[in-house]
Amino acid sequence: xxxxxxxxxxxxxxxxxxxxxxxxxxxxxxxxxxxxxxxxxxxxxxxxxxxxxxxxxxxxxxxxxxxxxxxxxxxxxxxxxxxxxxxxxxxxxxxxxxxxxxxxxxxxxxxxxxxxxxxxxxxxxxxxxxxxxxxxxxxxxxxxxxxxxxxxxxxxxxxxxxxxxxxxxxxxxxxxxxxxxxxxxxxxxxxxxxxxxxxxxxxxxxxxxxxxxxxxxxxxxxxxxxxxxxxxxxxxxxxxxxxxxxxxxxxxxxxxxxxxxxxxxxxxxxxxxxxxxxxxxxxxxxxxxxxxxxxxxxxxxxxxxxxxxxxxxxxx
Numbered sequence: 001x002x003x004x005x006x007x008x009x010x011x012x013x014x015x016x017x018x019x020x021x022x023x024x025x026x027x028x029x030x031x032x033x034x035x036x037x038x039x040x041x042x043x044x045x046x047x048x049x050x051x052x053x054x055x056x057x058x059x060x061x062x063x064x065x066x067x068x069x070x071x072x073x074x075x076x077x078x079x080x081x082x083x084x085x086x087x088x089x090x091x092x093x094x095x096x097x098x099x100x101x102x103x104x105x106x107x108x109x110x111x112x113x114x115x116x117x118x119x120x121x122x123x124x125x126x127x128x129x130x131x132x133x134x135x136x137x138x139x140x141x142x143x144x145x146x147x148x149x150x151x152x153x154x155x156x157x158x159x160x161x162x163x164x165x166x167x168x169x170x171x172x173x174x175x176x177x178x179x180x181x182x183x184x185x186x187x188x189x190x191x192x193x194x195x196x197x198x199x200x201x202x203x204x205x206x207x208x209x210x211x212x213x214x215x216x217x218x219x220x221x222x223x224x225x226x227x228x229x230x231x232x233x234x235x236x237x238x239x240x241x242x243x244x245x246x247x248x249x250x251x252x253x254x255x256x257x258x259x260x261x262x263x264x265x266x267x268x269x270x271x272x273x274x275x276x277x278x279x280x281x282x283x284x285x286x287x288x289x290x291x292x293x294x295x296x297x298x299x300x301x302x303x304x305x306x307x308x309x310x311x312x313x314x315x316x
Contacts, residue, residue, distance in 0.1 A: 002082065002160045006075040011157075013068065014150045020057050025143045027054045028136040035133045051132055055120055058139055062113040065146075069110050070260055072153075073251055082162050089248040090169035096159040102152040109145050111271060116142055118275050169246035173231060184232050185245075196229045200298055203273065207287050212276050219273025219290065226266055230301065237304035242316040262300060269293030 027050050035047055076089035086092055093099035116138055123131040173181055199222045206215040231247050238250045238258065251259035272290035309315055 002079060002157060002162055004075070004078065004082075006071070006078055007157055010068075010072065010075065010153070013064070014153065017061055017065070017146065018150060021061055021143050021146055024054045024057045024061075025140065027051075028058075028139045028143070031136045032133055032140065035136075037130070037132075051136070054136070055124075059117065059120060061146075062117050062142075065113050066110055069106055070264070072106065073248070073260075077248070077252060079160070083160065083166055084162070084164070085166040085168055087168045087249070088246060088252060090172050090246055091166045092160070094172055095161070095164070095166045096156050098152050098156040098159060102149065102156050105145070105149050105152060109142075109149055110267065111274065112142050112145060114271050115275060169249060173245040173247070174243070181231075184228050187228070187232065189233055192225075192229050192232060196225050197298075199225055200294060203291065203294060207291055210287075212287075215276050215287070215290075216274050219270050219276070219294075222273070222294065223266065223270040226270075226297065226301075230262070234301040234304060236316050237308050240308060240316070258300075262297065265293050265297045265300065269295075269297055 031047050031051050031054065034043060035051075036044055073089055076092040079092045080086040080088050083092060083095055086095065093103055116135070119131065119135050119138060123135050199218055202218050203215060203222060206212075206218060227247070231245050235245055235247060235250065236242050238255060239246075248259070249255065250262070251257060269290050269292075272286050273294065276286045276290060305315065
């Protein structure tokens, strides 16, 4: 097990999340089972009071959890200096059998938690909270995902052995590696770039046509293609090395922490794209936020290869 101030901070926060989350979980089950807006029984008035308190607790748990994902990545980068063979967060993730599953679960959870916050915002703006039961039903599911994440996170940090040699990111994200990651490099660059820019253009078309469901579907598709293209193509221009495909190294100081900006912009753009249509009274605003941030993402990653070509006259 490895303990640093950052890891201890995560453990303390996780303990608080479990304690307050469990209280909210119990109350959410009660609200979900017995909530009835047409009832005039004392139980309904009690539930209405408890729903406000519970929603407030959940809101602040999820508000803290969203940026904590970036702190988690920062912690992994710090731990990389203590583990033999690790050059960045990728080596730490690969250091235990739990790292990859934890990372995937964390990504799922930031979208799930963000969706709950949006659901709560919509519900709280209505005179009659008609989504209250559904909202707390969603939290019951979200809490189980939260518990699973915390368990995996604890197991990962507990299982890290600083004396054990791990694979560096150059080995993990390589076309010669016999893993599922290597399949990314089987996609030809022209095809990958065509998919990337075509998907973004499709989002623009769906915006003008107000096809909200297609906009949401293609937002998810854009997220997947963006991550693949970032690893296989755009990342190499950030590093200016054709063989370096790590999606973590540009989170470090050597690259001015640009990865935090890139991933934050991508998350905001795709998240608002996924929830388009859900906030029916602010649908146009949701469309625009998604397009603005997705456009910003496209500009950022595109500038790297363009700048490299203008400076050197060749592509990598």
